[in-house]
Amino acid sequence: MSRRTLAAAAAVFVLWAMLDFVIHGMILRGVYERTERLWRPEGEMRMGLMYLVLAVAALCFTLVYERFVGRRNVRVAVLYGLLYGVGTGVSMGFGTYSVMPIPQVLAVGWFAGAVVEATAGGLVLGLVIRE
Template structure:
């Protein structure tokens, strides 16, 4: 199980890093630039910490699936990841939108991006961690 967990964690981490670049570095780039007062400058961003956060999140996602989901199949993994993605995405997008003056477009993309990232992670754990 350890090897599968490690492989799933690495696969999810790589996928999430790529998707984060597309979401934040491409799709939302101009939206971030239009609200510089809300963000650290490029020089002040803690990108090493962000990489660590994504790695730990990938490990937790893979572990939750591997340790607590009984019927391990691709279909179950996709269902698990959809629920996980909605749960995290609603907080990321709309939870932030409710207390911070971000544009609605950003909240929506954060929400949808979280759901997509989790669905991708679900496919990966479903293919890697099987019974």
């Protein structure tokens, strides 16, 4: 794995961590507070595990692009991110909504957040990993 690929994965990780803070810690905070019975108390949340999961996801997102996308440029990378975001967002938001009693606004928020994060991650990949 090249330094450029590792740098891209690290940049995506940092971007996604920051966007997670904005999306979940600020924008959706009120929804989480109104549904607190569904979540662990803040003191019991396993944030180390959450960051490990985020790092693995960022690395896989980067490696799929780097290894399997033939034409690598900003446009293709953004489209890759958008498609990835729609796929993961539908699964995370509406898949969870179908089996858990979360409010519809949370499902929509998770979907939109995944689309924004992955599209922004695609932009990072396009800027860092080029042909």
